[in-house]
Amino acid sequence: MAYSTFAAIDIGSSCMEMVIYEISRDSGIKKIDHIRHIFELGKSTYETREVDFEDVEKMCDILYGFSEIMKDYCIDDYRAFATSALREAKNAIRVLDRIKVRTGIDVEILSNSEQRFIIYKALAAGSDKFNRIIEKSTALVDVGAGSTQVSLFDNGTLVTTQNVKLGAVRISNMMSTLSQNIVNYVDIMREYIDNDMVTLNELFLKSRKINNVIFVGDCVPYYARMKVFFDGGEYTTRNKFKDFFDKIYHKSIEQIAEFMKLQENEAKLILPSAMVYMRMLDFTQAEDIWMPQVTLCDGMAVEHAQKTKKFELKHDFNADILAAAKNISQRYSIRGEHVSLVEKNSLLIFDSIKKYHGLSSRERFLLEIASILHDCGQYINMLNPEQCSYSIIMSTEIIGLSHKEREIIANVVKYNTMVFDADDALWSFDKKDYLTIAKLTAILRLSNALDRGHRQKFKDIDVNVENNKLVITAHTFEDITLEKSYFMERVDFFEEVYGLKPVIRRKR
Secondary structure, X not given: OOOEEEEEEEEOOOEEEEEEEEEEOOOEEEEEEEEEEEOOHHHHHHHHOOOOHHHHHHHHHHHHHHHHHHHHHOOOEEEEEEOHHHHOOOOHHHHHHHHHHHHOOOOEEOXXXXXXXXXXXXXXXXXXXXXXXXXXXXXXXXXXXXXXXXXXXXXXXXXXXXXXXXXXXXXXXXXXXOXXXXXXXXXXXXXXXXXXXXXXXXXXXXXXXXXXXXXXXXXXXXXXXOOOOOEOOOEEEHHHHHHHHHHHOOOOHHHHHHHHOOOHHHHOOHHHXXXXXXXXXXXXXXXXXXXXXXXXHHHHHHHHHHHOOOOOOOOOHHHHHHHHHHHHHHHOOOOHHHHHHHHHHHHHXXXXXXXXXXXXXXXXXXHHHHHHHOOHHHHOXXXXXXXXXXXXXXXXOOOOOOHHHHHHHHHHHHOOOOOOOOOOHHHHOOHHHHHHHHHHHHHHHHHHHOOOOXXXXXXXXXXXXXXXXXXXXXXXXXXXXXXXXXXXXXXXXXXXXXXOEEEEEEEO
């Protein structure tokens, strides 16, 4: 049986860990070793926005040790990811260079959405439980070190996701400025948490009936040790979680450490994370809780197994992304029939000129999302919708899209109506991404022009390439003067990008 060994390295905010996996098509993903070092990187970076020299050196020492272990295991491949502590550090680029020089390890900094998506993959890969649970309205609550991600699912797909800066380490850091001996210590913690959680509830949770909650995060494995409260480690109920929470609510860090058999630097994260989970239960009224012990490292192994064709995920993540995009579109009151037609025509044009654009199915998917979101800025400002659309897309996380992909979509939407290269923003992209934006923008401009009046006059079109022309045959009996005029304004850019001159032919 052919298998490969893979190492996943997570440079977190409260610890650094490496997990070694054996991966094969027959046996799947098997964890064979786990090395973990408590290292509170987030303690300083969340406050100073920099990683100091001592922490850089300690990080390098740990990573060098990881590299030696990888040699012992004859690792075939590895990935090393850093999360919010390095993501928020102003000197992150210099730190990564220092790590590379001293240890030989290439570390990548994940955006928040990329980090959550990898954990989400680990969750979906574990079993069919995930797909079964999210058929009913479900809240996935991922309490990390620096922030909490709340993702809502219904009918098997993602509805919306929101991030709040309420991570266990961040809350612990804030509370460390207070004495645990003050009478209202936990009340102040709750007040601090509720500042964001109440807003989240008012905007996204209050109007929904949540049947289930899924808790994931760094502290979940610690909860699982408490068999009295958590049956079998994975499943529990609202009442049992509340009983656990009540037990730790007024305990000091030292008392929690003794109660749960933890080190104090682990114990200090228990109450902050448990309080976030408890507030979610208060807001959702869900009775059933699933607490799978999945980690970022597990998700990294899943991604590697996918990449090497040794594992397939059953869950349709693209459907989640599209559903999230459509929910954003609805939130900003974009006219549904117009959006659907622009989406349909954009994909039809894309498919008709495959040999001219050389783009992949992933770029086709990005075009689909751009088509769905192309008018969202109108809700904010009808005089400057392109810049508003750009800001909305860049400010709204869509789990499953990388930060770069979100930038591509935002720029395609922006230059749908704005003069291409009107500012210097595009010059920060490399040649490949710049051309991708240009090619997708040219297509979106044409498809949007075909419904300029938002009256869906061209419900059916045929697209063909003939003699260096992109011939769009429109089936309609209506007056298309407006659409034709707007279309002709978009012709030159498309011809410049593809070398094809778009023309409209009317067929009654």
